[in-house]
Each structure stands twice: as structure tokens, then as C-alpha cells.
Amino acid sequence: MAALLLGMWLSFYWQSVQYSSSLEEVDSALLSDDLPPEALMDNDFFEWLKDNSPEE
Amino acid sequence: MAKRQFAGGVILCLALAAPLHAETPTTVVIGTPPQPTWSQLDVQQRNILAPLAGNWDGMENIRRKKWLGIAERYPNLTPTEQGRVQVRMRDWAALTPAQRARVRNSYKEFKQLPAEQKAAVRQKWEAYSNLPPEEKQRIRSSGKSAKLLNPPSSETNPPSPATETTVAPDAGAEAGKR
Helix, strand or coil: CHHHHHHHHHHHHHHHHHHHHHHHHHHHHHHHCCCCHHHHCCHHHHHHHHCCCCCC | CHHHHHHHHHHHHHHHCCECCCCCEHHHHHHCCCCCCHHHCCHHHHHHCHHHHHHHHHCCHHHHHHHHHHHHHHHHCCHHHHHHHHHHHHHHHHCCHHHHHHHHHHHHHHHCCCHHHHHHHHHHHHHHHCCCHHHHHHHHHHCCHHHHHCCHHHHHCCCCHHHHHHHCCCHHHHHHHC
């Protein structure tokens, strides 16, 4: 039983390392980018901004 | 007996894998060891994470762990990028997990755009963010964002220095300096 619990905790620990590392990577890039997070807060707005189709 | 315990463990794992709140899986919360309090951080960490000093000790371990990782990456950023991180850190930490998740998804989408489209988004944002609020609303409801790259004045008149500033290719870099 102790081995099972240890195995589970190690698995959770590994998931925590992976999860934290992926957040660090994206947050660090996002917070230092010249496009600020405000530009990405509203999904509709971002889609509008991203749309490169010419004026009708 | 061992099989029953194993099956019980698997079921427990699956149950814990469900998110505790909007963003963080329960397994991750359980698997994150206790992280240092503000007074246990070293001087460099405290300097980098200074905007978070007020709410550091109230943060969950997984969020402290993430910020410590960001602090570790921080010296590799350019001074301009470091300045942006300092300015944005507090507001970012104040968002809800759902808001942060939404912005991260949009950012990942943004990073996958072709270089020209990314540059266009940055230029459009720069032009848009300099508009007064009523003009922002008007331009959003009146058409395509491509309009931001071709202000009406530039269609009939030679570009003025102010217009050039609005759509300059490096305008995005300027945005970050604010």
C-alpha cells in the first residue's frame, strides 16, 4: 500500500513539474512580448484584430 | 488483494485528475511540494518578483512555483522584455484562472500565425490602442481591422509623421515600452 501511495505521489509530482514548466514558458513569453495581454483578453476582439481581409 | 488496491489507486487517480478549479488539475495541486514564503526568497528573486510581494504568501504552491520558474528565466530576457514583465506582472496575477487560460490560448494561437500576420496584428493593436475610446468602439463596429493599417488620411494625403508613427513596423516594440 505504501509503495502504491509513493508511486501515486511521484506521478503527481511529475505532473506538477510538467504543468508548471509549460505555464512558465508561455507566461514568460506572453508577459515579455511586445503584444500586451490586453490585446488577447477578448476573444472576439482578437479574432477581429487577426482578420486580414480587406475593407468591404 | 493487491489487484483490488491497484484498481482502487487507479480509480482514485482518475478522480483526482478532474480539475479542482478552472485551471489546475487536482493531481498537480497534490503533487506540488510547499514553496518558499516571501521572506524565504533570496534577494534576486524578491527583486524580480517585487510586484507580487503583497500577495505572494497567499498564493497556492503551484502558482508560486510557476513564478519562481519565471524569475529563473528572467535574466535571459532583454532589458526591454524585463521591463514589460515588471509592468504586467501584477495585473496578470490579478486575473482569474479562467481569464489567464483564455489569454494563454489566444497567445498560443497568435504565436502560430505566419510572421507577416503577426506583424500586422501588432501594428493594428498599436494603432488601435492609441485611439480614444469612442473611436475604438466606432472602428470595431464599422468594419474590418485592416482599416487600422490604412487610416483614411493616408489614402488622400501623403503620410504625415504622425500617421507613419501609427503604422510603423516597429510600433509594436514601442507599445511594450509604455
